[in-house]
Amino acid sequence: MINIKPEDIEKRSFEIISEELKEKGIILDPINELVIKRVIHTSADFDYATNLVFSNKATLIGIEALKKGCDIVTDTKMAQAGINKRVLASLGGEVHCFMSDEDVAVEAKKRGVTRATISIEKAAKLNKPFILAIGNAPTALIELKKLIDEKKINPILIIGVPVGFVNVVEAKELIMETDVPYIVARGRKGGSNVAAAIVNAMLYQITR
């Protein structure tokens, strides 16, 4: 056990991550480096060094939008809990999660689709710029692709990192076919913790 002050633990963790990436011969794009390292920090999983895929300047686009006070829409209460809402609020943004809304539940049941699908429809009606951070539901990404094709939704950035075994891999590939800026965890891995870490990594590049 090493003796370390609480405030130094994160710094030391990032140093270890940097050292081990170097040992593995992995060189990260400097633009995306802090996002990738924070995801590894939150998961202890170096797979994210290679499976995170960024569209051109996605991280910079996200940071610029957050600076201007954009909102975040996410598909889980866990991601909502994990995003640093104090920092986000200091920039003028807030986090929305529509998944537990009564109207969403009713509509989903009526149409036999997931609440995530209906949540994306609801996000499309927001009258403020927003980043989508999807950590759980591939159906959210499938609906999103449909609405993008129909020009009915216009997110600034899609953080597409659902985790799972059914339609998850394919749903993420769909998002990478769009013209909307994206950060996607290719393959099965991801999760609410990963979605929150990506948002926080962008926030901290503004405020730290």
Place this chain on the structure above:
Amino acid sequence: MINIKPEDIEKRSFEIISEELKEKGIILDPINELVIKRVIHTSADFDYATNLVFSNKATLIGIEALKKGCDIVTDTKMAQAGINKRVLASLGGEVHCFMSDEDVAVEAKKRGVTRATISIEKAAKLNKPFILAIGNAPTALIELKKLIDEKKINPILIIGVPVGFVNVVEAKELIMETDVPYIVARGRKGGSNVAAAIVNAMLYQITR
């Protein structure tokens, strides 16, 4: 993309996990099987098939306590968000997270320790049986070991799954030296999502 009803996605996911475990030649202890599979389900990471360590009958002890309405104390708002509180409440339990409490912050700052350390001290004063679910802070486990040795805290079960690079591996090994029942993710991996998945896996064995 396969066409599947929302309510069948989880079932199909667990079937895929079972098939792939079989292909890998991994046979799970039936007592812990549903806990391990749910953690894989939440992370898409088969490492948990081998790194989750259970003390004797830990899962059964957790399930019995939850049946009797025990509470959960966790170290993150994310785990608190991820635990199925509706099901827990139906059994008479609730989730506590003391990390953002004003008194915890003040005391941690005063003593130069983490809020997680103080949160464990606060948990020790609960006058109701509880399970500890630690998904983030190794310092929580270190404090816990100390209080167990001093016979000042008596959790029914420790879910010790913090994630990280500094003192995390060692803190988890400490917990495995105690006589308290535990479920630990050996090594660096873990997280709030893993902690919540373990609790939910026990809850669902009671109510589904």
